[in-house]
Amino acid sequence: MMSTRALGLGSPLRKAIFSPSLARNQALIRTTLAKRAIQTESLPPSAAVDILNKQRLKRPSSPHFTIYQPQITWIGSIFHRATGGALSAVLYGFSLAYLFAPGTFDSVHVVEFVAGLPDAVKYTGKALLAAPFAFHSLNGMRHLSWDMGKFMSIKGVYQTGYTVLAASAISTIALIFM
Known part of the structure; x- marks a missing residue:
């Protein structure tokens, strides 16, 4: 077995181990680590909600869609959802009305x-029903074409968007004058 003397490390190791400066350094390290850099306090569980709300107020808010330039992609998406909801509301509303008052809402009475x-009210009513129906139907076919992987480029998305708008306008006019 090699001794530390043979390697020439005997006296430096002894000095490092038994020197009083090392003991002072260890005491310094212990006192430094024992102290915390921040103060803590005990809070009740109900304070957590208040702290969370204060932190949320300091967070930056994400940009709202009104700061962006309107694009046919998100306008089409918004109107597709809106027309779908409106058509559903009309369908369910009429269905419930027919269910609860079949004598009043049957075909003959309607x-x-x-x-x-008056003719102006008829044409306005037709337009209010035909426009969402035409747009939602044609935009639904656009979405189906996307599901098949067609028109997925930026150019294709914009072309189909404008095509749906034009076809919806033509279909609405055709349905109004039927």
Whole structure:
């Protein structure tokens, strides 16, 4: 077995181990680590919500869509959802009305009621039903084409968007004058 003397490390190791400066350094290290750099305090559990709310107020808010230039992609998406919701509301509303008052909302009474309306009200009512129906139907076909992997480029998305708008306008006019 090699001794530290043979390697020439005997006296430096002894000095490092038994020197009083090392003991002073260890005491310094212990006192430094024992002290905390921040103060803590004990809070009740209900204070957590208040602290969280204060932190949320300091967070930056994400940009709202109004700061962006309007694009046909997000406008089409918003209107597709809106027209789908509106058409569903009309369908369920009429269905529930027919369920609770079948004598009032049957086909004969509805046709008689609409026949008695002025022409301007008829055309306005047709437009209010035809426009969302035409747009939602045609934009739905656009979405189906995307599901098949067609028109997925930026150019294709914009072309189909403008095509849906033009076809919706033509379809709405055609449905109004039927």
